[in-house]
Every structure is written in C-alpha cells, then in structure tokens.
Amino acid sequence: MNKNEILFEKIALEVKALIDSEKIVELNRYLEELHPRDIAEILVDLEEEKRIKLFEVLPWEIGAKVLDELDSDIFSSILSKISIEHKKKILDLMSQDDMVDILSDLSEDKRQEIINLLDSELAEDIKELLVYKEDSAGGIMTTDFIALRKDITVYSAIEYLRENAPDAETIYYVYVIDKDQKLVGVISLRELIIAKPNSLIEDIMSEKVISVNVNDDQEEVAKLVSKYDFLAIPVTDINGKLRGIITVDDIIDVIQEEATEDIYKFAGTSEAESEHLEEDKFFSKVIYSVKARLPWLLITLLGGTLSATILGKYESTISQYTAVSFFMPLLTGMGGNVGTQSSTLTVRGIATGHVDMKRAFKTIFQEMSVGASVGVVCSVIICIVAYLWMGDFKLGVVVGIAMAANMLTAATIGTLVPIIFKKLGVDPAVASAPFISTTLDITGLTIYFTLTTVLLLKIS
Template sequence: MFESENKWEELVERVEDLVSRKRYAELRDLLLPLEAADIAWLCDELDERAPILVFRLLPKELAAEVFVELDSDEQELLIRGFSNSELKEVLDELYLDDAVDIVEEMPAGVVKRILQHADPETRKGINEILKYPDDSTGSIMTTEFVDLKETMTVADALKRIRRTGPDKETINVSYVIDDERRLIGLLTIRTLLLAEEDDVIGDIMERNFIAVQTLDDQETTARALSKYDFLALPVVDTENRLVGIVTVDDAMDVLQEEVTEDIEKMAAILPGDKPYLKTGVFETWKARTPWLMLLMLSATFTGIILTHFETSLMACAILTSFVPMLSGTGGNSGTQASTAVIRSLSLGEVRFSDLLQVVWKELRVALCCGICLAAANFVKMLLIDRWLLRNPTVTPQVALVVCATLICTVVCAKLVGCSLPLLAKKLGFDPAVMASPFITTIVDALSLLIYFQVASMVLGL
C-alpha cells in the first residue's frame, strides 16, 4: 500500500498524532485497511505504550493476526498488559502452531499465565507439540486440519468443511483417514467443488501422496514443501496415523531461520535468535568471541611457519611482500568453492557420495583459475614491479616462485574448500562451520608451506 519510505514515515507520524490527540475512531479507520504485518511494523515503531492501545482498537481476528507478527519482546509486553479476558480472546483466535511458537519464546511466568487462560483443548494441543524435539517436524506442525472418511459423499464432506473449517489452519486440502486414523488419501477443495454431490470420497480422493513423519528434520520437511510446491504436508507417526500438517508459512519461517544460522556460522558467529538491533552488546560479544579466539589460536601456525623459514626470508627479503597476496588469493579461492558446495548441500544437490565428482570438477576449475592468475601476476611482476617501479630484486626467478606457488595455492584452496563441507556433513556436523574463516586459516598455513618449499627449490635458499 505504501510504496516509499517517506510514506511509511508519514503514516507513523499520523498514527502518533492520532494517539496523542485521542482520536481513536480515526485511528481505527486508518488501521483497518492495513495488513497485519504492516500494523505489527507500526507497533514496533511506536512508543511502547501505544501498541496495546492499537491492539484494543482492532477486531479480534485482526488483532490476533497482528499479535502473531510481533516479535517476542513486544508479545511479552502486550501479554503483561492484557487483562485476563483480553488474553483469553487472543488465545482463542490463535492457530495452535502460532500459540506453540509464542509459548516457546516466553519466560516461565508468562507461559504459566498463557496456559492458565487457554481452553483445555488448546492446552492439550500445545503440550502435545512441545514434547517433540526442537528441530523435528512435529515441533512446527499444527493439529488443526480437516479430516474426512472415504465412505462420505461429496455433500457430506462439504458440510463437514463448512462446520469445522473456520477453526482450521487451511481448508485447501482435506485428509482422508480410516477408523484408526491412518492416512489413506487426500482431497483438494478444487476436486470437491468440481465433483458431483453424490460422488463418494473414496472414489475421487488422491491415493498417491507424500507425507512426512513427526521426527523428520524440520528443514527437510520445509524443503519438501518448496520442492513440490505444496501448500501443506501431512504429518504421520510411525504407524502412519495422521497427527498434523505443516503449512507453507511455517516452512518459510524454518528456511529463513536455517539460512540465517548458516550465514552466521559461515561468518564465524554463534547463531542467535534475536534481530540484530535487539541483541545486546554482551550477547553479541558471547556469540563472536569463541570463534575469534579459536581462529586466532589456529592462526599461530602461520607465525610458526614464518619463524621456521626466517633464514630464507632474510636471504631473499622480497618474498615477504608477496605473502599477503598469496594468502588472500588462497582464502578467496577456498571460500568460493566452500560456498558453492555448502549451498548445494543445503539444497540437496550433492551428497558425500559425490565427493570424487566434486573434487574432480574443482581441480579442473582450480587449474584454469590458477594458470590465469599466475600468467597475469607474472606479467605484472616483471612489467610493473621490476620495470616501472625499478625494483631489481624482482627477478624472473622470484616471479616464477610466486606464480608457481599461486597455482599450487589455488588448487589446494579449492580442494580444501570443496571437500571439508562434505566431510563435515558425513560426520554429522553443520557444513556451514567449514566456511570462510576456518578454510582461510588452513589455506594460509598451506600457502606458506608451498611458498617456501618452491622458493627453496628454485632459488636454492
């Protein structure tokens, strides 16, 4: 609705003005056409006392939708400001999976109050979902879905959907179960609407379907939803009994969390669950320092190598000036390979069984890149460093050492970068851990070893 940042700023000013002048009727009329996510954004921009006023002006259904879009800190403030009747109204309007998400993020005192004012059925559903492991499909599913029997007619099914549908997460797909609640088929609303009223559900339902289990990894389930373009996936237990569904909005949240976590790990930061500006300095320090400490200590190997070859450096001091270039190029080469492999692993495009194929591809790429970089660097060293800058210590032999090292460094870096994530995945670690900082530290040490070995052979140091 609002296309520019200026329009949003004007909206915030308008809302603040109406709140200050207590023009609540006008404020309500201004808010009603907005989407729930936009109202939640407004609440985040307003004074901390304003959100509860805005919340009380909205219809119950819209208020519940806005509540779900708020971050956990604002939700906690609102819950603490709600009367018991207001809290119950909100809980009655929430879908079960949203209620579970809120309970998981609230302090114990707030959770106790929520469970006290939730109806028995909601409380039971919350407890059932909370028993599943955090990263499992069961932890993100909802038990609010439409189930049908195969002996029903289309007319019976439509009556059931009209009666129970308003309280369900989605009615686009209905699930057909037997007397023991085992999943035997599914049916889209399109199929129901186009069928004859006296058609039997068992005759028109889809018997070939994809289902996930409660203990499956939630990221795998989210990627399945993305792969097949489903709006929802049925969740069954080990005996194929239907216990819930996972909807596409929950899958998007999971994928966003996983991508954020991978990016943080690739940058050597312990994953966090709060927005950047709402994460305190102490929390940020705790997330970054352990990795920095580990990488700093591991980088001491570079210093040990330099110390070991100190005599060689003194005999040919010009070699020192090319160390940063070799280390930087090696780190960049390794990062390119690791990023491509980590992305492919997360999308399911490669597996550990593809290791040899991945290594063979990266080896050829590395040779092409290395030779190209070495040729350009050889010309640069002789043309610019030796001729234009008149540096007589940059001899053709020194240029040969640097360029040969460059080729070997790029090859080693890309092989390390592509193989470590695959090995980490095979061993049960997150491949994102084997990313830029970790690989750069390894490649720095390798590049120095290669550099001085080549210098020793060519220059006789």
C-alpha cells in the first residue's frame, strides 16, 4: 500500500468507529472534511444498515455527490431506505450525467420511480439523455452547461457566470450560440477574465469550435479531447444546435474503459464482461463470464480438432519417430507467443494511432524482421539442446529449422491479420490471443510435420 492508501484505510476505520459508537455530531463534522469520492468508497464497504446511518448524517449537497459515485445496486438500495423528502432534495442536487449512467443500469420500473421524484424540468432532461446509446456522445454528455448569446458584453457574461456557475458542470469553457441555439463559438473563462469588460463576446470568441455529434462514438470523442487537450467538448445535434457538453473527467473514464475493453478482447473475452465486474451476484457473474468466453474457446476447440486431424495424417511419422512429438508443445508454444507479441503490438498500435495504415508495409516488414531474428536465436539454442539431449543431430536440425520457420510465420500472421481486419472494417481486436494462437498451432504443426516427413523419414 502506498501512502494515500494507508491514509485512506485510517480514515475508513475512524468513520466506522464513529458510526459504531453512534457519535452523530462528530461523524457529521468528520465527513464534511472528506472528499465525496472517499465517502462513497467507505460507504460501499459498510454493511447495509451502517450505510444508511452514514448516508443520513451527510449534508444534502455532499450526499448528492456521494450518490454520483455509486453503482446502480447500492444507489437503489440506499434510496429505498430514506424518506421521500430526503430523496427528492438529494436527487435534484445530483450531477445529471452521473444520474443518467446509474439510471440506465436500473430496471425500467425502478428508473421510472426515480424519474417521478425529480422536478419536471430535470425529469425532461434526464429522459432526453436516457434515449442516447450508453457509449455515444449523447450518452455521456451533460446538459448542465453554460451557453452565452454572442451579442452580449464580457461584463454581462461574467455577471451571468457569477449567477449560474454553481449549477454548471464546468464554466471553464463557455460556448456561444446564436438566436437559433446553434453553436457558433467558444471562449474560455481565462480569455473572458483577461478581456476588456465592454468587448462583445462575438468579437473575442473563437469561431473554430470543434464539436461532436450526439450519436458519435465515445471513443472518437475521447480521441479528440485527448488530441487537442480540451477540458470539455460541446455536443450538437444534426441541426448544429448545442445539446450538451462532455467534460474531461468523463473522457478519462472512457479512456480507461476502452483500454480495459481492448485488453479483454485481446484475451478473448467479451468487452461486456468488464461491465459486470462490480456485480455482486456470484451466480449471474459466473454465467456472464462463461457466455463471454465460450465463443473464443469454441474457436480454439475447432482449431484444436483441426490440428488433431492434421496430426492424424502424420500418424506413421509419429509412430516411427516418437521423439518428434515431444517437441510439439514447444513449437506451438513459441509460435503462439511470437504471434501474440506481434498481434498485440499491432492491435494496440492501430488503436493508439502509432501503426498507420499508410505505413502498414513498414510495420509488417519490421515485425517479420523481429520474428526472423528471434527465430534464429531460439532455433540455434533448441538445435543444440535437442542434439545434446537426444543425441540425434538430424532431429535437432529439423526442430531448429521448424522453429525458425514457425516464428517467422507467426510474426507475419500476427501482424497481417489485424491490419487486414482493419482494412476490411472489422475490429482489429478480433485478432485476439486465442484466435492468433489457434491459427498458428495449425500452421506451425503443418510446417513441422512437413519438414519432419521430408527431412527425417524420406531422406534417411
């Protein structure tokens, strides 16, 4: 544990002690000093009864911020235990985009129950946001933003911000709209602060405002924000009307989510499994994981059966020269690893933009050179080992050649497959470890047994 984790453990213990000893006043005072995110973490770790005790002590504003951080299960268990009055107050104070996230994970009934508690304007906003797909710009945006008309002065703009800042998600970028609500410019709070008070907004705003559409994929939004170092990005509808903003903290969540998804896909399991990570129900979690992983395992099963069929053709080779079979796991293992290394680097490179489709040939050639180099090194080692161990020089040479050929093939296939998938418009991450290593088992064994049959049996 690092120093922050140790400090957090200490705070969590003190909070628990205060709840147990029912020191409500001290607890309230102690909690006010904490960050809502920390309170949420402590709360999740408590038993249900204590959770409610802690939650009831929180001032409304903090309670709302704590709710923002919870997942839908704990959110609804807490709300089911507090008074309607308390619920209404606290829901109105929540952050819109977080509430939408939580509500979209609830059942239709529970969702409607919560929406009925909201004041009518907020309820409309939330209903609108719930329509968008969870991984679209609309699904992660908030409508708590500040937009200014282009024909007002800097002075009135700052006055307006003073009044409305507390409700807005961010005020560091202020978007400028025309009379039809169309996005026409942007101005940062920093520019506003240093501008002359009587200038007009339209004269100092930047018209080069980069925006996304409500239906854009969240991954594309994250790429733009990270490329241009934005703190927020505006979201418009098909008519160019400003509908919401996405702030950088939500973009960080998207980037982490997408990285986890990529890693999952790569290991041959569905990206959706990550969303069920926090689920508490043991049985449904297991069922979910089985469903997510089984497709890739069935591909491996099919590939393995194919390998078995190929080996069946070489039955006489194996029965004449049993030692040949000893090296099969070594060869498939090495091929799988080299292929996985190449495919991982290529898939990640495509995702981060480091592997450029324009320079695909360069990447392929580079990986082939790496594959050939490691192939030669490993092939010399295994040739010597096989010779010393088996005392069979010919076998050593065959295994060595097969290994080098296999590793070169593995690097080539590992790089080519994701690049071809990308060109065809298929997600390159489908070239996952199970897919690549199964393919390479088949090619590797074919190479090995062709060589064995030709070199060991026919020649001798």
